[in-house]
Amino acid sequence: MAALLLLEDEEALGQTVAEALARHGFQVHWAKGEEEAWSLLLAHPLDALILDVRLPEGEEAGFRFARAVREMGLQKPILFLTARDALEDRLLGLEVGEDYLTKPFHLPELIARVRALLRRGEIRPKRVEVGEVALEVESRRVLRKGVPVPLTAKEYQVLELLLLNPGRLFSKEEILERVWGPGYEGESNLVEVYIKNLRKKLGEGLIETVRGLGYRVPG
Structure with a gap:
């Protein structure tokens, strides 16, 4: 319970x-x-x-x-x-x-x-590594080349969603629903802003854009 x-x-x-x-x-x-x-x-x-x-x-x-x-x-x-x-x-x-x-x-x-x-807390690995980025799930820590990278709560959630589903393509609408909740109505470019911030902090090559379809971390 x-x-x-x-x-x-x-x-x-x-x-x-x-x-x-x-x-x-x-x-x-x-x-x-x-x-x-x-x-x-x-x-x-x-x-x-x-x-x-x-x-x-x-x-x-x-x-x-x-x-x-x-x-x-x-x-x-x-x-x-x-x-x-x-x-x-x-x-x-x-x-x-x-x-x-x-x-x-x-x-x-x-x-x-x-x-x-x-x-979101069920059946998740303790640690995920993609290139030079590591996600420590239980402690909610993100490291790049072994150095902790501070993320906001929503930046972390977007990154966690992508890293825990390598190779899976997420549309902007699905990311909004999974991270911000069903029926969220806000800025139309919100997902793009968070992806841009993550790339600045973790490197341009981590998150792939599939034009017109969405985002993914290569599997």
Whole structure:
């Protein structure tokens, strides 16, 4: 049974989400503030985090909590669940976490997104090497010629998707769905921007472009 941390200060919504997740087989640890969330985080092994952004501790407390979690080395997937739907909020959420779902939302979509996040951790090799680039899956580290390369959360996810499926061609639309989530609507050149950033950091030859079709790492 996958264990989730739910950080949501709205009593009615938190109760509804916690009960829905429990009905679908998840173990839910529900916190209504940062202090309680830290206590649950340190007390229980968790598989994913679902975080509101606006909390009693501040307008961006959820983002701050996520950054602190990453800084302490915990790399479990994070989904933001929030009423903040401005583009800058979405982009920030996708930098420090893995998915972003705005309120109001449908519970089946939330369940589907949580399951998709958890599937990313299943049946994966511990280490993948392609040329001079190595991906250490469990620690979420990327190295080039043995030297760690800092990546944003979304850069890492795009790279991981391609490296764990060598030779497979991914369209821009599929990358958006797999990394940013179903129904994502944002900048049309978002995938191109992330591929360009990865090439700058890891070398031009790692990711191949198949014109009009998508991207792949040669198998």
